[in-house]
Amino acid sequence: MSAGIVVVTYRCKDEALACLASVERHVPQLLPTTVVVDNASGDGTPEAIRRRFPEVRVVEHRRNLGFAAAANAGIGLLDESEAVLLLNPDAALADAGLPAAVAFANEHEDIGVLGLRVENPDGSVQLSCRRFPSHRTALFNRHSFITRLLPTNRWSRDYLMSDWDHNEVRDVDWVSGAAMLIHRRALERVGVLDPGFFFSIEDVDYCRRVWNAGLRVVYWPHARVVHHIGRSSGKAPIRAMAAHHAGMWRYYRKHQRGPWWLDVATAAGIAARFGVHLAAHAVREGRRRWRSGSGGFAGAEVGRTP
Numbered sequence: 045m046s047a048g049i050v051v052v053t054y055r056c057k058d059e060a061l062a063c064l065a066s067v068e069r070h071v072p073q074l075l076p077t078t079v080v081v082d083n084a085s086g087d088g089t090p091e092a093i094r095r096r097f098p099e100v101r102v103v104e105h106r107r108n109l110g111f112a113a114a115a116n117a118g119i120g121l122l123d124e125s126e127a128v129l130l131l132n133p134d135a136a137l138a139d140a141g142l143p144a145a146v147a148f149a150n151e152h153e154d155i156g157v158l159g160l161r162v163e164n165p166d167g168s169v170q171l172s173c174r175r176f177p178s179h180r181t182a183l184f185n186r187h188s189f190i191t192r193l194l195p196t197n198r199w200s201r202d203y204l205m206s207d208w209d210h211n212e213v214r215d216v217d218w219v220s221g222a223a224m225l226i227h228r229r230a231l232e233r234v235g236v237l238d239p240g241f242f243f244s245i246e247d248v249d250y251c252r253r254v255w256n257a258g259l260r261v262v263y264w265p266h267a268r269v270v271h272h273i274g275r276s277s278g279k280a281p282i283r284a285m286a287a288h289h290a291g292m293w294r295y296y297r298k299h300q301r302g303p304w305w306l307d308v309a310t311a312a313g314i315a316a317r318f319g320v321h322l323a324a325h326a327v328r329e330g331r332r333r334w335r336s337g338s339g340g341f342a343g344a345e346v347g348r349t350p
Contacts (some may be wrong), residue, residue, distance in 0.1 A: 047146045048077040048125035050118030051133050052111050055280070057089040059134045059272070064097050066136035071143065075099040077125060079118040083108040110242035110287070111221075119236055125228070126150060127158075132222040134272045138163065141267025142225075148264060149227045156230030156259030157251055159219025160267045161210060169210045170271055172220035173263045175203050176252060177295070179310070216263045217255070221247030223269040233257045238294075243284055245291030252299055281325060289318040 049067060053060045060080065067078055081103045082090045090102045103117055115130055122128050127146045131137075141160075149155045162172035201207040205216065224247055234253045237246045251261045292314050301307060 046077070046124060046126045047074060047129065047142065048079065048119075048122035048127075049074055049129045049131055050115055050122070051078070051080045051131050052083065052114040052118070053080055053085055053089050053133050054083045054108060055085045055087050055089070056133045057085070057087050057092050060089055061092060061096055063131065063133050063136050064093065064100060066138070068097070070137045070140040074142070077122060079103065079121050081105065081114040081118045083110070083114050110239065111244075112237035112241045112246040113239035115221075115246075116236040116239060119226075119231065127225050127227045128231075129160075130221050130224045130226065131269070132271060134274075135162070135222050136270050138268035138270050145225055145264055145267040148266075149225065149262075152260075152262075153229070154258075154260050155262050156227055156234065156254035156257065157219060157261045158225040158227070159216065159261070159263045160223040160225065160269050161263075161265035162220060162223050162269050162271050165270055165272060170220075170273070171204050171206055172222065172271075173210075173216040174205055174218060176217040177203075177248065177292075178300075210263070211265055213262060213264055213266075215260055217261065218248045218251035219261060219263060221250075222271050224250075226250075230254050230257070230259055233259065238298075240294055241291045243287035243291070245288065245295050249295050249298065282322070285318065285321050285325065289314050289321075 051060060051063055064075075064078070064080070067074060075097060076099045078097075078099075079101045080090070080093055083105050084107050090104050093100060093102050101121060103121070105114065105117075109117075119128050127149055129142060145158055145160060149158050159173050162170040164170050234250070234257045238249055241249060254261055293311060296307075296310055296314075300310075302310075
């Protein structure tokens, strides 16, 4: 079994050190094949990692290339690995199941991507595998008003795949890039992530390309990862929001183009959604500052790596 791990960092020194500590705790044999790619954090992340984990390879970029491009740089250094785990810096391995996951993928020649079981810090399941998005997803995604008001409605449950306990192995449309194991056969047949996705949606796009290439995407719950949602992206939230919505439009153009009027309506819908999220963020930021007594607004930068 040969495997590698790629962690992309951006202003998340403490989270990255905790992430690597979990690798050291559960699969120390993989530290020499772990690559950290830093997107110009400027907070001492690369130096701290080199001091604490000298076996880990660290790549420093002089500017923020985005998640996909940085992950590709790490993957490129692991050309002898049978599989590469993309692991968020705000995630941590919770057990020693990764080698078994690689072995499972090796045994099934039609598997291109394996998604590990992702949990919240309280041990509950994080919904890390989903159906491919459609126009209906705008109404029934994780953050939509309808899903929050009626979380058990059948359309939200179908898209989020929330109607099963996530304890069984099964084929899924896509899995979260927070803990996504890419097998070498997928890299050879599909290539690496699309660097046109700066932050977010690159995992949806990659899984779709894997399915289109005749390989499977499988959820495998026997290796666990704990993920603190938003801890890394929260370092630059507005930029992360902008990149996420730009990624939605790029994904639509690649995989779901329709007649011109549908394209215009989709673009308008994505832009409106971005506006709503910006307004909600401004309200939250205003309330936070009001409670702290500082008053006013600051130009917040928001970012997996924005």
